Amino acid sequence: MLASNSFKTTATMTDSIAHQLKQASEGLLFGSETDAPFEVIHWPAQAELTPAKLLQLTEHPPDAPVELRTVDDFFAIATQEEDWHDEEERETVKRFQNLVSVLKQNLSQLQVFRVGNVEIDAYIVGVTDGGDWAGLSTKLVET
Template sequence: MSESSTSPDAGLRERLERAAEGLTYGSESDRPFEFFFLPGGGERAPGAEAFGRLIGAEGRVEERDLDDFFMRHAETSDPYDTEAQALRPRYEALRELLRTELRGTTVYRTGRIEVQCYVVGGDGRGNLAGVRTVAIET
């Protein structure tokens, strides 16, 4: 079993923050990605219900696939939007970093209208880490 820590791995945090810097999650309000850390959250991302309990979510928590979550910024970004195309490799790099640096990376969404989005996985030290953002959906 890995050594658990109550603080995030500084190198992992730096890599995730650097990869997410300046990127936003496109919705009715483009919000930035922020580092997320949950000490003692587990070796891998848990099921939606368990994750909801860990973060104290009120209401339903749903799971999404990592590729589906980033699809609007990668595979289906507007080919005629030069800014979107310029940022596309950075979104792809963030997605790959989350996939390779964390164990069992999963996307969780909770809330209505102002939807809290967490992209998390196990950090190898018994904690959950990743990024979070907000999607506005009316």
Template sequence: MESNQIENQSDSNSSDIGIETSWISKVTPFLENLYYPSESDEPIEWIQLKVNVASPLTVSDLEFFLGLPPETSVQEIEPEKFWEPVTTIEDWYGEEEKQQVAQFESLKALLETHIQAPMQAFKVGQIEIDVYLVGPMSEKEWGGLKTKVVET
């Protein structure tokens, strides 16, 4: 297997693996001042995983590539569960909240356009949970978003 490596990157051009990823530089502006809601609103970051696995990514694959200890709780969730809290407009939303929903919808559209389907979502840990939304960009590289939610 390839080495397990995660990189946070805001701009990349992965011509060495045969794909054009300059679109990733467009992701960064969407992530500025964008927070994922939970008991503690947390920032969202772009991640890339250099892995050599075919889609779909399994829980075991993710555990291996993240170097997680066996006792760590990892569960796959539907990708829509990732988007639902940030793309749903509530009756009480003001202009700022509506603008943030629009920003999340634009981010979602950008990822769905450039990341090969299907995207997958995972929750890692308990209480302070890392949430990953990832999808294949090539045979050897996956990309997506990472954030944290607090659930007590």
């Protein structure tokens, strides 16, 4: 007979993923014209996450512009080590590479939703094993 604690509940799995995302993103700032931290996001399982549904969940106006990106495209600059990087910058690149790895290992159907034009709310969202939506949000400024 299996012990009851050998199975994780959906809530426990989601809490675990949230903890891993918080740990991986702790202290990282996403660089744009402003440097913003990441926040862990979680929404209970629903139908497919469409741009319209995301706008509703995040309380943006229904006509707000939404652009979809891949996770690799969104994090491309942050995860690319350059020859001119100093040791601290190389360490930051490694932390961003780890963050992308944690996202990919724990969430399927990963997408990045960029909401807005100049002041952009970015939502890096995927589906947990339990069917919930989870990920990270951050803010960008692009003029």
